[in-house]
Amino acid sequence: MAAETLTSNAADAHAGTTEVAHESGGGGLPQFRFEYWGGQIVWLLFIFLVLYILLSRVFVPRLRRILDSRAQTIADAVEQARKVQAEAEAQAKAAQAEIDEARTRARGLAAEAKAKAAAELAKSQAAEDERLKAQMDEAEARIRSLRDTAMANVETIATETAQAIVEKLTGEKTTAKDIAAALSQGAA
Incomplete structure (x- = not known):
């Protein structure tokens, strides 16, 4: 009997739920039922208020601090980069001036070295010119002495040649005095 009671209670319970569902309009989502909207609006406002307080008091200030910190870090980095760039430009200008x-x-220095080299060249060229002039004077003196010697020999050679010609033509031997006398007569 106990088993029968249990089965009948389960059937009644099942039938009871079905009756309630049929009585309330046939199922559906409770969010769309007007009798639940008052509680839903209260919970909506409560959750909105809690989220608003959390956002305005906790999350947004933290986010603001992070954003401000990033902005300050970026601004400091940009300012530092500008300083470094200005310093680099100043160093570049100084290096260019140097x-x-x-x-x-x-x-x-090149002009000075060129002038010094030109002066040394002129000095060495003057010394070389002097040396060459001395050699030329010496050579001219030797040439004069050789010419004078040759000229002295020319007279002797001419006399000997004249003697040989006269002897060949006439068959007689002549002396150097006779040829010298004949030459002096022809010159006068």
Whole structure:
């Protein structure tokens, strides 16, 4: 009997739920039923208020601090980059000035070295000219002495040649005095 009671109670319970469902309009979602809207609006406002308080008091300030920190970090980095860039430009200008100064000094040194080399060249060329002039004077003196010697020999050779010609033509031997006398007569 107990088993029968249990089965009948289960059947009644099942029938009771079916009756309630049929009585309330045939099922559906309770969110769309007007009798539950008051409680739903209260819970909606409560949850909205809790979320608003959490966002405005906890999450948004933390997010704001993070964003402000990032913005400050970026601004500091940009300012540091500008300082470094300005410093680099100043160093580049200083380096360019040093390069220009070094070029000017190098040009001056080159001009000075060129002038010094030209002076040394002129000095050595003058010394070489003097040496060559001395050699030329010495050579001219030797040439004069050789010419004078040759001229002295020319007279002797001419006299000997004249003697040989006269002897060949006439068959008689002549002396150097006879040829010298004949030459002096022809010149007068």
